Amino acid sequence: MDNFDQDPQSSASVGQSNDNRQDAEEGSLHIDLDQSDGGKAKPWPPGVSAAGEDRDGMMISDAEGVILRVNQIFFAITGYTAEEAVGRKTDLLRSGRHGADFYAAMRESLHRQGTWKGEVWARRKNGEVFPGLFTITATKGFAGDVTHYVCTFRDTSMGKERPQQQTEEQAYYDPLTGLPNRRLMRDRLKQALAATARHQRGGALLFVDLDNFRTVNDSHGYDRGDLLLREVARRLSVALREADTVARIGGDEFAVVLTDLSGNVEASSVRAKTVGRKILSTLGELYLISGEKIHCTPSIGITLFGDQRVSDDKLMAQADIAMYQAKAAGRNTLRFFDPKTQEAMKARVDMEEGLLQGIRNNQFVLHYQPKVCVKTRAVIGYEALLRWNSPTLGMVPPAQFIPIAEDSGLIVDIGNWVIDEACRQIAAWHAAGYGFREVAVNVSALQLKSGRLAEQIAEACSRHGIPASALEAELTESVVMSDPHQAKEIFQKLRISGIRLTVDDFGTGYSCLAHLRRLPIDVLKIDRSFVMDADRDEDAVEIVRTIMALAKTLNLDVVAEGVETESQAQLLEEAGCDIFQGYLFSKPLPVNDIDQMLREETKPMLRKIKRAMIVEDSAQMRELIHMALDCFGAEEIINAGNGAEAIACLEDSGADIVIMDWRMDVMDGLECTQRIRAGIPGVDPTIPIILLTGFAGKAAESAAYDAGVDHFMKKPFSLRTLHSALEKVLTRSGPVLVRRPQMFGHREARYEEAVQ
Template sequence: MADMRAVAAELRHGSAARDLRADAKFDRQLQLLDQRLSDQAAALEKFKSQNSVLKNSLIYLPFARDDLLRDLPPGTEVHEQFDALIEKVMLQSTRAAMDGHDAVAADITALQRSLAGQPLRLREKFDHLARHIQMIDQFQQETPMLVSRLTSGSEKGGLTEAYRDYFARQQQRATTYQLFLLAATLLLLAYAIAAFIRLRGNTQKLQLAASVFSHATECISITDSQGAILDVNPAFTKVTGYSRAEVLGRNPRILQSGRQDAEFYARMWQTIRESGQWQGEIYNRRKDGVVYPEWLSITAVIQNGQVSHYIGSFTDLTQRKQSEVAIHNLAFYDPLTGLPNRRLLTDRCQQALASSVRTGKRGALLFIDLDHFKTINDTLGHSIGDLLLQQVAARLSSCVRKGDTVARLGGDEFVVMLEDLSENTVTAAEQTESVGENILATLSLPYLLDSHEHRNTPSIGATLFSGKQQSIGELFKQADIAMYQAKQAGRNTLRFFDQDMQNTLTKRIAFEAELQKALENRQFQLYYQIQVDEFNCPIGAEALIRWIHPERGMVSPLEFIAVAEDTGLILPIGHWVLETACAQLKVWQQTAATRDLVLAVNVSARQFLQENFVAEVQVVIRHHAIEPSRLKLELTESMLLDNIEDTIATMNELKTLGVQFSLDDFGTGYSSLQYLKRLPLDQLKIDQSFVRDLVTDSSDRAIVRTIIAMAHSLNLTVIAEGVETEEQRQLLRDNGCTHYQGYLFGKPLPIAQFENLVHETTRSVVEIAWQI
C-alpha cells in the first residue's frame, strides 16, 4: 500500500505530473485510487487492531479455561459443556467459514443457566471468559470482510490503461538514459579498476617499506617535528642497547657522547633547516656507556610546507674504524715490533727532505744491522730471535728524540732517521755520532731472552742529508754501504759514508755499463728449474736468467737484477726473457714429454706496470703460436702494494688471453692480504725462507699451513720453492701442498740438461708405476 501511495504521489507531483495532468481519464482514475487507498488504509488499521486483540484472546483462552475448570467438579455436565464450548471456539478460529457463530452464542447462554446456582466468584470468571469468546467470535466474522477490502484492486486497471500511453512516451527516453548510464557505468568501472590497481601498488609499497624498515642493517629512527622518537627499527636497538620501549617519546639526545660541543649541533641543525638534510661522522654513546663512531644522516620530512617528521639513519663505524687501524698498521707498521716499516719510513724521509730544503737544517740516516743475528736464530730458534728484535726496537726508541723515527726494514735491519740537526755539516755529524754511540752502548747491554742472558752488538752506517739533489734511494744506498763498511771494520762500530764508499759507487756505475753490454752482446742465458707434483711427475719449470760474463764467468742474478731495476735495463732484459721463454715453449709443444709443461717467468714491477705490457705479451704469444695457458707470469707481493688497481686491471686483461699468474715469495710482503681475494691468481708460491727451517721451526710450519689453507680456500694451487730434503717435502705434502720446486728435484739447468732431467724423471716415475 505504501508503494501504491508512493506511485500515486510520484504521478501527481513527480517529474511526470506535467505530462499526465492534461489527461482527464487518468486524473479520474487517480482520484479513485486516492480514495481507495484511504479506505484501505483505514481497513488496514482496523485489521491490525482486531487481529492483535484476537491473537491475545486466543492465547489467553486456554489459560482461562484451565483456571475455570479447576473450580468445577470433574465429570459434571457443566464441565462437559464448557469443554465443548472451548473446543468449538478454537476450531472456529482455525476455519475461515462464516457459520457456527450462532451456536457459540447459544452455548454461552446454556452455560450461564447451568452456573446459576454456582458461587459468585465462579460465575464472574465465566462471564469474563464469555466476553473474550464473544469478542473472538465477532472479530472472526469481521476479519474476512477487512481482508476483502484490503485486497481489492479493481481501480488499478483503469489507472494502468491511463498510464500505458505515458509509459510508451517515456520508453524512448528511458532507453536513451539507459545507454548513458551504461557508458557512465563503464567509465566508473574503469576508474574503479585503476584505483584498485593503484591502491594495491601503494599497499605493496607500504609493505615493502615496512619490511625494509624492519630488516635494514642501518639503524633508523623516526621523530616528530619536536624531536620525540616515534619509532626505531631492530638495528637501532641492537647497536644502541636501548629497547624500543625505552626510547619511544624521548629525544635522540640520550645518545650524545659529549664529544661534539653545542656549536657542532647548532651548525648541524642550521644545515638541516636550510637544506633539509645533514650527514656526517659523529660519536654517540650506547646504553652501557661505551662511546662508538657512527655515520649519521638526518632528513627532514616536509608536508604542506612544514616539517612533520625527521628520519635519522646511521651506521655503526666501530668495525670499520678497527679495520682501518688494522689495515693502516699492516700497511705502515712492522707487526713484530710495532715500528714503522719501509713504506712509512720512505714517506717520512720524503717529508724530512722537503723540510730540510725549507729550513736548511740537516738530517741523518743510520742503518743498523745486528751482528751474528742468524746464529741466534739457528741455535736458539726464531722465537728467541723475535724476542731479541722486540727488545732492540724498544731500546732504539729510547735512544732518540720524540720527532725522530725508528723503523724496521725486515729481518735484523733497523733504520733511525734524525731530523732538525745543525745546519753545519761538522756539527750535524757530531750530533749523529753522539746518537750512534748511544745506540751502540745501549744495544750492547745484556738481553734477558726467555730466562737466558744474551749479548749482541750492532753495526751502524750513517749518512747525512740536506735535501738538495738527493733522492731517498741514494740515501738508503749510502747508509747501507756505510753499514757494510762498519761490518768490515770488525762490527760493533759506527761508520759514516765517505769517499771510499763513493769509490764503490763508481764501481757500481762501471757495473751498470757492463750490464748494458751484456744485453747488447747476448751474454744472458735462461736456466730452467724443474717443478714436480706429489708423484715426482714434471709439471713445469721456472725460467731463471743467468749472466755468463766473459771474464767473471756466471754472475748471480742477486748481483745484477737490482742494478737493472735501478737503471731501467730491467725492461729490455725482461722482454728478452719473455721472448726466449715463449720460444722455448713453442719447441716443447712439439714433443710429447714436454708438451704439457707450464713455464713460469718472473716479471718485475716496472715491467708489469708498463702501459704496453699486455700488448707486448699478446704479440709474443701470437708470434710464437704457443698455448697461452702454458705461460705463467710470477709476480712478487711487494709489486702489488703500489698501483693496486692498475695491477688488477692488467692482470684481468692478461687473464682474458689465457695467461696464468703465480704470486711469488708469498708471505714476505707487507700488506697485500686485503687485496689477495681480488687478484685473478692461479697459484701461490711459498717462499723458500719459510721452507728452509720448516722441519725445525714451529713458526714456519704454522705460516706454511696458513698459506696452504688460504690458497685452498681461494681455489688456488700452491707450490713450495727451496725444497731440499725429503723431510721438507713430506711435511708440505702432509699439510696439503702437492707441487714442489728445489734442489731435491733438480737445480737450475741449461735447456739441454733440463730436458734430459725431465726425460729421466718421467722415466723413473713410469718405472715406479710399473713396479706398483
C-alpha cells in the first residue's frame, strides 16, 4: 500500500474541536480520533461504519499515511493487531507487485476526485500476498486540505472475486517466481514513460540475463534450476526500491524498471549504474540450492529514458542489445546501450536474415585452396572454404558471416550444405577423369553436437557415389576439447567409415595434448599464428618443432596453414612439416580455376612412351622411378638388376628410355651406356639414357657425358627433379604425354625420404 499523501504541504489535523461541525456538514468530513480520554477510542465517525465492518477491513490514516485506527476485520485479514498497526505507515501492506506508476495513478485520482477504488495485491503479516478490493477516500478539514484517509478493503482470495483474480494473476504474473511477467512489465514501462514525460525525471530499463544458466540445468537438474530462479527473483526484489519494478520476462531473463532517477541524464546514468553494480554483486554471490553450492552470474544491459519520445518496444530492443554487449565483453558485467552498437546489431540482424535467404536461394559457393606436399611441392588435395554470394553485399568472406551463423544456429544447415557440395564436386572431378580428389571440409561445434555428423557425411558420400576416404573432416581444437568424450565417439564413427580427420588450429589449447593420443585422428593442422611468426620468432619455431615431434610420435601428418613466404616454408620444411597451405602456393580459388589447373596437368598426346627400362638394384629407388614414369603414361616398365641384364633385355624387346644406376655388379652403368652407344642389334643407339650416381665432382660428370649419357643426376634427388629430367630428355625428339607432378602426394614423398 502507498502512503496516501496527496499534498506535501498539508498537515494532519487530528483531535480538532467540535467547532468545525458546520464545515463537516458542508462537505468536509471531520474525524475525531482523540484517544486521550482514559485511553479509550471514541466511536467510529458517523457514516464510516456503514462500509460494512462485519465484512470489510478498515483503517484510517492521517495525511502523512500514518495509521490511526483499524477495525477487527483488518486484524482478521492482515494478521496485524491494532497495537501493531497503529503508528505505522500504510505501506506495511505493500506486496511489491505494483510499480511506482500504479501508486502515482492512485494519488492522482485521490487528488482530483477525492476517492480511488481498485484491485490491489497486499501482503499479510506472515508474508503471504493476497488480492483485495480497496476503496480509499480522502477527508478534508475546514480549510479544505486533506486531514485523513479512510480505507476499506475486502479479501477477494477466497470469495467469488477469486476466479477473476486468478485470471489476472495468470495473465500478468510469472507462476514460478510470482514476479510480474513480460506483459505487465511492458504496461508498467509505458506508465513510467508517461510519468517521465510529465515530471521530467528520467528512468532506466535493465535487462538481466543469467550467465550459463543452461549449464546449471544440465549439471544440477531442472528442479534446482527453478529454485535458483526463485532465489534470483527474491534477491532482485530485496535489492531494489519498492517503487521499482522487477519482472521475469523469459527463461533466465529478468527486467528492472527504474523510475524517478534524476532530472539530469548524467545523474540518472550514475544511479542506474549503481543499481546495476548492486545487482551484479547480489546475484553473483554463491547460491545454496537444496544443499548444493551453485555459482551463477548475470550480464546486464541498461538503457536510459527521459524526456525524449521513445516507444517501449525500442527501449526493450536497446536493453537487449546492451545485454548482449555485456555477454560479448566476457559476462558478469554491465553495459549501457550505445547507438553505434545498435547500428552494428541491426547490421547483424540483417545479415542473419540474409543468411537465411542464402540457404533458401542457394547463394553459397565453395572455393578450394590447394594443399601442397612439402617435399614435391605437388598439390595433394584441397580445403573447401565457404563463400556467400549475397545479391546485396556481393561475395562475403567467411570471417564476416560464420560467427553470426554459429550464434543463430544456421551453421548446421550451412555446414550440411558444404558437406554435400564438396561430395558433389569430388564426384564431378572423378567423372571428368581427374580421380577422387581429397577435399577437407570444416565442421562446426553445433554440427558435432547434433549427434548426426557421421551419418550425414556417410549419406552425402553415398548419394554422390564417392569413397569416404576422399573427404576429410576438419574440427578446431577448441571444438574437440569442448567435449572430448563426445568427440572421440563421433571420430570413431567417422574413422570406421573411412573419413580422414584433422584437428585444426592446433597449438592454441594445450589441454588437447592429454586427449590427443586417444582420438582417432590423422592430421594436425598448426595454427596460422605460429606459422606467420615462424621466420621472426624463435619461440614460435620451437612450438612448431614440438608439435612436429608429437605428431611424428603419434604417426600423424602435419599441415602448416597460412604459409606466405619462402622463409616460412623453408623453416617449416626443416622442422619436419608434411603439407603446406597458404598464399605462397595459391589463394582459395573458384571451382572453374581449379578445373583449369587440373586440365593443365596433361599435355596433348603426340607421342606415347610404350616401354621404359629401369636398371637399379635398390627396390626403393625403383619404386621412386616408377612413380615418375607413371606421369608419362609408360605402358610397360622393365626392371634389370645390372648392366648385363639391361643389354639382354634391350636385345630382346628394346625400350624408349633407360634410367640406370652407375654402380652395379657384373656391368656398371657407364660401361652399359658405352655398349648401347656402340650399337646393339635391334636397339636404337640414340635411346635416351639417364644415369644416377652417388659420385660427386666434375670428373664423374664429364666421364658420364663422354660415354653418351643424356642426363646425369646425383643422388639424393627429389621426385620433382627426376620428373623434370625425364620431361627434358623425352621431349628432345618431340612432345610426349606428360602429367604434371601435382598428381604426386605426400605419402609418395616418403619413398623419397627412404632412398636418400
